[in-house]
Amino acid sequence: MISDCLTINSQGHLVISGCDTVELVREYGTPLYVMSEDKIRQVCRRYLSSFQKNYDGYGCPIYASKAFSCKEIYRIIAQEGLETEVVSGGELYTALLAGVPAEKIHFQGNNKTPDELQFAVEKNVGDIVVDNFYELELLEALGERTGKKASISFRVKPGIDAHTHEFIRTGQIDSKFGLDLQSGEALEAVKKSQSMKFVSLKGLHCHIGSQIMEKEPFVHAAQVMLDFFFRLKKELGITLEHLNLGGGFGIKYIEKDDTIPYEDYMETVSRAVHKKCAEADYPIPKIYIEPGRSIVGEAGITLYTVGAVKEIPQVRNYVSIDGGMFENPRYALYQAEYTCLLGNRANDPADYLATIAGKCCESGDLIQENTLIQKPQSGDILAVLSTGAYNYSMASNYNRNPRPACVMVSKGKSRVIIRRETYEDLVLNDL
Ligand code: LLP
Numbered sequence: 001m002i003s004d005c006l007t008i009n010s011q012g013h014l015v016i017s018g019c020d021t022v023e024l025v026r027e028y029g030t031p032l033y034v035m036s037e038d039k040i041r042q043v044c045r046r047y048l049s050s051f052q053k054n055y056d057g058y059g060c061p062i063y064a065s066k067a068f069s070c071k072e073i074y075r076i077i078a079q080e081g082l083e084t085e086v087v088s089g090g091e092l093y094t095a096l097l098a099g100v101p102a103e104k105i106h107f108q109g110n111n112k113t114p115d116e117l118q119f120a121v122e123k124n125v126g127d128i129v130v131d132n133f134y135e136l137e138l139l140e141a142l143g144e145r146t147g148k149k150a151s152i153s154f155r156v157k158p159g160i161d162a163h164t165h166e167f168i169r170t171g172q173i174d175s176k177f178g179l180d181l182q183s184g185e186a187l188e189a190v191k192k193s194q195s196m197k198f199v200s201l202k203g204l205h206c207h208i209g210s211q212i213m214e215k216e217p218f219v220h221a222a223q224v225m226l227d228f229f230f231r232l233k234k235e236l237g238i239t240l241e242h243l244n245l246g247g248g249f250g251i252k253y254i255e256k257d258d259t260i261p262y263e264d265y266m267e268t269v270s271r272a273v274h275k276k277c278a279e280a281d282y283p284i285p286k287i288y289i290e291p292g293r294s295i296v297g298e299a300g301i302t303l304y305t306v307g308a309v310k311e312i313p314q315v316r317n318y319v320s321i322d323g324g325m326f327e328n329p330r331y332a333l334y335q336a337e338y339t340c341l342l343g344n345r346a347n348d349p350a351d352y353l354a355t356i357a358g359k360c361c362e363s364g365d366l367i368q369e370n371t372l373i374q375k376p377q378s379g380d381i382l383a384v385l386s387t388g389a390y391n392y393s394m395a396s397n398y399n400r401n402p403r404p405a406c407v408m409v410s411k412g413k414s415r416v417i418i419r420r421e422t423y424e425d426l427v428l429n430d431l
Pocket of ligand 1: 064066067085108207209210211246247248249290291292293294330389390394
């Protein structure tokens with residue numbers, strides 16, 4: 001199985017963290033997001049112990065909550081001792097409501113609105129990651145009005161091109177995110193911050209992309225960022241406290257995805273950081289990483305009921321499900337690959353070539369094309385694996401479909417953490 005929280009029981013049913021998917025469907029209906037709490041906590045602990053081992057605990061993983069945001073995940077993350085990244089007023093609001101301490105929140109985004117910045121400053125958010133001069137000036141003006149000082153870092157584009165889908169690549173110069181290093185824009189921003197009264201610059205941040213399966217781009221990014229730290233010390237006499245190296249670690253969607261254990265990334269990057277700082281006789285800054293997908297991705301699956309099966313001879317077999325691009329838009333957006341199987345007959349031979357179609361009024365509403373599954377019948381349960389990241393968080397109400405419920409499972413027990421939307425919910429804001 002592509003995730004260690006998944007097994008198949010003697011009845012041939014797919015099981016997640018001790019919960020039989022057939023039972024889950026009976027109890028909660030479909031479509032249904034299921035998340036393994038055990039798996040999420042296990043990954044958090046692996047990252048944390050890597051920090052202990054590689055940086056003597058001087059540093060911390062930050063959960064990038066755009067991957068999956070709801071109150072319960074923020075509680076779990078905080079309990080595990082990770083910090084939290086948010087990218088909107090809505091994520092910030094949810095995190096605070098769930099009890100995440102403001103000083104443990106890092107606020108990202110390439111165009112934070114004046115209202116969002118005000119909200120963050122009022123709540124004493126620990127780290128506002130300033131993306132551009134516009135935000136920097138907004139913060140200074142806000143301070144002049146309210147007397148409140150913002151604790152900030154800068155998002156820098158290290159100019160690194162990681163090999164991943166072009167829509168989720170962010171570290172290269174042609175990116176809407178961050179301040180450019182090569183042209184001197186980032187240096188200019190640091191200089192400017194030093195002349196300001198209401199911002200206090202604490203660190204730098206970079207993020208080179210997502211679903212990356214190599215270690216080298218991370219090492220390279222760390223080296224480029226540290227060179228900039230050294231330059232700031234030399235030219236401006238500034239020693240910054242922290243370096244946030246972003247997220248982007250790849251996960252397993254299909255069997256042939258060749259993932260690198262997180263400990264390997266951590267160790268390789270840490271070695272490069274130690275070497276470079278020793279050579280420059282520079283104190284190792286506090287290191288952060290900011291994973292999202294790798295914390296929740298493999299912990300999640302989505303369960304559907306198979307409806308119409310349409311076999312078009314010499315063309316393809318459409319297997320329609322009761323979900324679609326409204327609750328998982330990733331195939332429509334990125335042709336993202338997934339492993340699909342029948343949850344109620346997981347041991348049958350997977351020899352049926354299927355295109356999994358959603359229920360939206362749109363031909364491109366597909367979850368997967370030409371994938372091998374067990375021969376399906378209407379009423380079977382279709383499971384799509386590794387859907388814990390960027391599924392619920394990217395869901396919409398397209399075609400006025402209610403968003404599915406999300407159930408958290410742990411050691412054979414399940415509980416609803418996000419209830420299923422109702423038709424009443426859909427018209428709540430209609431006047
Ligand atoms: N930090 C920053 C500033 C980011 O922009 C991101 C992701 C992360 C951390 C977390 O990266 P991760 O560890 O999850 O790869 N919707 C796309 C992914 C967009 C990622 C955006 N930024 C998808 O479904 O693949």
